[in-house]
Amino acid sequence: MLRFIVIVLVIVIGVAGVAALRTLSATGYFATVTPGYEGQCRTVPAPKGPEDFAIDRARGLIYISSTDRRSIMAGAQNARGDIFLMRLDAPQEGAVPLTSRIGEAPSDFRPHGISLYEGPDGRQTLMVVNHLSTGEHAIEIFDVVPDTLTGQVELHHRKSVTDPLLTSPNDVVAVGHDSFYAANDRGWGSAEPWGMIEIYLILPLAKAVYWNGREMSVAVSGLTFGNGIAASADGGQIYIAETTAKRVNAYERNMTTGELSYLTSVSLDAGPDNIDVASDGTLWVAAHPKMLQFAEHARNAETQSPSQVIAISAPGPRGGGFEARTVYSNLGDEISGSSTAASDDGLLVISDVFEPVMAICQAGPGV
Template identity: 30%
Template structure:
């Protein structure tokens, strides 16, 4: 495990800034409680690599786009499904958003030095068994303006259906001057090509991070900060840091709807954005359950998942539960059986060190599933205090158990086997786990 070091040594230089940052951290620890302490204090007994369904060396493999190795620093991933008329899944592939230039341009963590290099989208054919035998391919962005920057973050895609051969693909883009959402169209017949439709931007898109589709042309969109690093001078260096470390509830989630005309590049129309949740601390990943009844949002700085009941008619969200996580959660994805798969960062300073390209720095990874429990299972669990058993570092050492939910560790690493886990997906049919990392090379595939 990387030895602890000061967050300030990376982000702040002057003695006054040191004092301010120290005060921020101290107050943040007091305000946010045990969960925040967990991501600032290292865990020395983290394993090199742990997989819940078998030996890490035998069951987990890293998929790369050899020999170029450009598919790295992937922030998000999503299943793109091909469905029949009844909605049954016929096939699926993985789509990934990756940015090898993240160490030179990161509008959330910094630095913001060089935005001219482009990130990319990739697709990975899962295959019959869902293992690591597939080969990733870069997606060509047809018609995307040469003068536009492309630094992809969150993404989501609508399923391919018999009466809708082309799927809308939406991608958050942290471009040079402002953050936007890019709309593409992709076809199952040529999944390595995505036709650009248009760029969505506006005053509502302050700090877009992740999105989750609610229809072919509508989605939930998290804005992770009120204050961003794009602010001029010292404001951009201090206000976002203060908002993050103090866990200030200044951010929000929108529901964005495009008019019928907005699917046509010749008549773009205007997006309509409505705030559906507010007063959130660093809302990051967002996901809609397979049945459409629930929405989950990751609060990164408070180390918890917020569950909401969703009204499909109005897209309104009503709070259901808060489930603490033993790490700072990044992105979230529901599997088809109703479990939420959460990936995140157990040690904040290590992640900042990796982002700053410090020599030999490693950022640990942690992936869990969160599953609602039945009343019978809930009663049985209450009989014993131990849970998440058989794991090198069980979640019960870090956070209290949330009534009504079972949290189970699926993967852990000190960063030497897989670093900075940002998104994980589990195929409920095969049980295969797919993980990408914010500063990791390739895609990790773990097969039971």
């Protein structure tokens, strides 16, 4: 009997050791981060927790999703986030709050992922992931209304979409004025302890879902912490980041039914967060090379978390050419815990999950 107990204990310890080693390896514990960027960067003040942003490139505007996540983690019940507007050509002038300024948002508003859609007629719609204080989740849909008197814009809240399939939405991509895809980061939801167990055991339980304007359905299953989600300019491809699997997947989209078919994937050396698609089709991905260090940064602002920005070439019709290269890397002293990156015409904008700062970088030749 004693011999049997010893054998069982050895097996349990061995399995636990293998699982721990797998988690450490997957989260970048053994990775070495070498800072580098072929260009010049400066930081500018930003709202607290500018985790995601969407750029209106034609008008030079940045819509920033802001939530003070540390106050929420500390137990604040009345914490309310906002959508801010910043000028791309003058970020030093600061960001203007949109939803709280005009009151056009749900009173319980804690925004996360954000997506801007513009139709053929120029009409714009902004969609935002909202984590309500009740533990429920919603996708908020706003009409973007230009203010001809001030030259600014207003957000008019049109609809809140809720559904049991929104277990833990992290990001959203609008593919129409009333339709979207959303990526859940956990299948078991964000409630403790199951959400953390799913993360640290690197379980592929998350799903991406599709809302066609009337009902929600599962678009992709088996995701390992689904995170950023984006679409090609023509809407024919959808891209999804899997953070703890350290890869980005590309899918072909049926424009009629919304169904997604797997096309290809690219493996990365860091955990991808949000995805932005540049005008030339390049995917720009902010990433976390050391995810356990990022988790400590979430608990303690004094702990810096390395940041990385990866550019991925757009895949061809058969999935070829989906290749990644690191463009920016920092130990966390410039931008800590990068969450979103976007680039066009040599300008690179980077935000982070917690700190009230963004990085504005100008690339050197050939970047």
